[in-house]
């Protein structure tokens with residue numbers, strides 16, 4: 001990864017994309033073969049992700065959103081069914097449920113790890129509930145030690161939105177590998193990007209077979225586009241070998257990228273410890289890797305203004321979904337989600353940030369807190 005020029009006044013970007021420089025070689029191979037559709041390189045990318053996450057299968061699709069929607073459809077969840085979704089997530093999680101035709105049931109989150117709250121999940125299960133979608137927010141695993149047994153006991157599908165959690169672990173186990181299926185995203189601000197793209201990982205042969213049909217017009221294997229058999233209903237959610245070339249070049253560096261994220265988080269944690277008005281949400285040391293460095297700040301708008309003035313990138317946490325128009329509900333039962341949304345900030349988190357970049361961001365934050 002190219003090292004940025006270490007100029008004290010240069011703007012600091014919030015995050016990626018992080019291109020490796022190896023993409024062109026891989027892309028040239030695809031162009032030389034003249035096979036740009038979902039083909040051999042996509043299969044290689046799927047095999048590498050499955051081996052990395054530790055699942056039997058991986059199926060590449062067009063986006064993280066379609067990965068979640070297709071996982072639901074493959075589990076035969078759709079119109080008339082209800083799916084539990086945490087109130088604090090990127091809206092794609094809920095939109096994917098709607099894309100599958102099911103109804104969204106919003107559920108409260110944990111105050112410090114931001115995953116869906118297990119007690120609230122138990123209370124929200126109703127007669128039409130068919131699935132729970134957990135979100136591993138920013139690489140922090142949802143509480144699978146409680147959520148998996150709840151889903152097993154009630155007999156509902158557990159689908160993990162691990163869009164922000166590639167390579168991160170919960171209690172030592174790779175995120176994405178819990179439950180029936182895990183879904184990843186390769187959009188521009190993820191550890192690995194293909195521009196757009198997604199992946200479903202699963203141990204279930206039946207789910208895998210249905211997903212192959214769903215992503216390719218009902219065919220289990222690539223056909224001619226002519227006199228093929230289409231034994232099932234499916235659509236077009238295929239990946240392309242052009243995207244696989246870009247993603248694989250970055251995936252070759254996955255371990256160093258995860259190590260860089262961990263180093264960055266530790267460096268921030270040292271510099272921002274014990275600052276009044278700022279809380280560092282805890283992270284576990286059992287292989288958890290955060291996509292971005294997150295903090296909870298009482299006067300978030302003051303800190304954000306100071307960072308803007310210093311041309312330092314940052315992002316505020318999402319609004320609670322129950323305050324977005326398509327999912328509008330009153331605030332009752334969402335105190336944590338509202339509070340985390342109000343205080344949460346992702347600091348500049350590029351994987352190639354230098355120590356002096358991290359110092360600059362931290363000093364700007366601390367100065368703003370003292371004002």
Ligand SMILES: Cc1ncc(COP(=O)(O)O)c(C=O)c1O
Pocket residue numbers: 063064065066089090092093135161163164184185186187196197198
């Ligand atoms: C938590 C979460 N879920 C789902 C998605 C959707 O992924 P995509 O943008 O690839 O559709 C994203 C990322 O964009 C995400 O951060």
